[in-house]
Amino acid sequence: MRIATWNVNSLKVRLPHVLDWLEQQRPDVLALQETKLIDEAFPVEALSAAGYQAVFGGQKTYNGVALLSRTAAMDPVTDPPGVESPDRRILAATVDGVRVINLYVVNGSEVGSEKYAYKLEWLRRVTEFLRTERDRHEHVVVLGDFNIAPEDRDVHDPEVWHERILCSTPEREALKTIMDLGFVDVFRRFDQPDASYSWWDYRAARFRRNQGLRIDLILATTALAGQCTASTIDVAPRRLERPSDHAPVVADFHL
Numbered sequence: 001m002r003i004a005t006w007n008v009n010s011l012k013v014r015l016p017h018v019l020d021w022l023e024q025q026r027p028d029v030l031a032l033q034e035t036k037l038i039d040e041a042f043p044v045e046a047l048s049a050a051g052y053q054a055v056f057g058g059q060k061t062y063n064g065v066a067l068l069s070r071t072a073a074m075d076p077v078t079d080p081p082g083v084e085s086p087d088r089r090i091l092a093a094t095v096d097g098v099r100v101i102n103l104y105v106v107n108g109s110e111v112g113s114e115k116y117a118y119k120l121e122w123l124r125r126v127t128e129f130l131r132t133e134r135d136r137h138e139h140v141v142v143l144g145d146f147n148i149a150p151e152d153r154d155v156h157d158p159e160v161w162h163e164r165i166l167c168s169t170p171e172r173e174a175l176k177t178i179m180d181l182g183f184v185d186v187f188r189r190f191d192q193p194d195a196s197y198s199w200w201d202y203r204a205a206r207f208r209r210n211q212g213l214r215i216d217l218i219l220a221t222t223a224l225a226g227q228c229t230a231s232t233i234d235v236a237p238r239r240l241e242r243p244s245d246h247a248p249v250v251a252d253f254h255l
Contacts, residue, residue: 001096001253002027005216006237007104007145007199007246011035011066014244015043017237021248022050025234028070029095030248031102033145035064042066057088065091065102065144073100080129083122090126092133096255098224099137101130103144111168119147123174127181134181134221139255142183143218145199145246148175150185154214156195166215184225186218186251187233198233199246207238218251227253 004027008014011032022030030052035042037058047054047068056066057078065088067073073093080090092101103126108119134140148171152158161167179185187196197212206212220228231251238247 001029001098001255002250003029003031003098003100003141003143003218003253004248004250005031005033005102005143005145005218006248007033007216007244009034009036009244009246011037011043011064012041013242015046017240017243019046019050021234021237022047022052022068025248025250027068027250029098029100030068031091031100031143032066032068033064033102033104035066036061037064055091055093057091059086059088063088063104065089065104067091067093067095067100067102069093069095071096080126080132083125083129090129094137097139098253098255099133099140101133101140101142103142103146105145105147107147108165108171111163111165116165120170120174123171123178127174127178130178130183131181134183138221139224140183140221141218141224141251142178142220143249144216146175146215146217148172149213149215150175150217154197156197156211156213161213166213179219182222183219184222186220186225186228187214187231187249189225189228190231196233197247198249200238202245216246216249218249220251220253224253227255229254
């Protein structure tokens with residue numbers, strides 16, 4: 001089973017990229033973030049023609065999450081108890097026996113700001129939801145744009161980013177609290193190239209210079225992580241014309 005995540009930074013703009021990538025990679029599940037589309041504008045027909053069903057929660061201009069799958073997604077949840085919000089940042093559903101939880105984590109703007117405090121509180125509430133989902137399902141994948149680089153090796157210049165947004169100690173501790181529920185960062189189960197990143201700022205030729213961060217993650221419960229056979233970051237779509245600033249992250253599971 002191939003499961004992937006991709007912050008597309010506008011599905012309207014990046015739909016051709018997504019369709020091409022689906023044809024090439026044929027994931028069983030693709031979690032999208034920052035679709036930036038109201039539900040009425042979601043490209044259901046185009047994705048259906050490509051062989052994918054979709055569940056989604058959208059809003060105009062900002063946020064938006066979706067799960068694309070080759071088989072039907074069951075029991076979808078967009079507003080977990082305790083995390084209700086008009087912002088479309090969470091989407092959970094079960095696909096072929098795997099509970100897939102798609103997160104677009106709050107950015108937080110700047111350490112010490114009100115948005116930063118909101119991010120930490122949002123993560124606390126999401127952690128409680130994930131605890132419940134873990135208790136209900138043996139095979140759970142939590143994936144998406146976490147807006148947190150787990151470790152210094154996930155950052156192109158740890159000194160520059162030290163205690164800045166996406167890399168601060170409280171953010172990393174919040175992520176560790178999620179992982180302590182029994183989740184494994186499957187990308188790190190395998191030998192990976194040095195300087196492996198999933199996001200690069202559009203400015204200052206950051207991608208060309210590989211000055212990025214690894215903030216797009218696939219976390220799996222221990223039982224499921226043990227069946228992961230590979231995990232990679234596909235940088236090819238980041239080289240396309242008008243790309244998203246994120247690259248897809250992929251994990252394969254032998255189920």
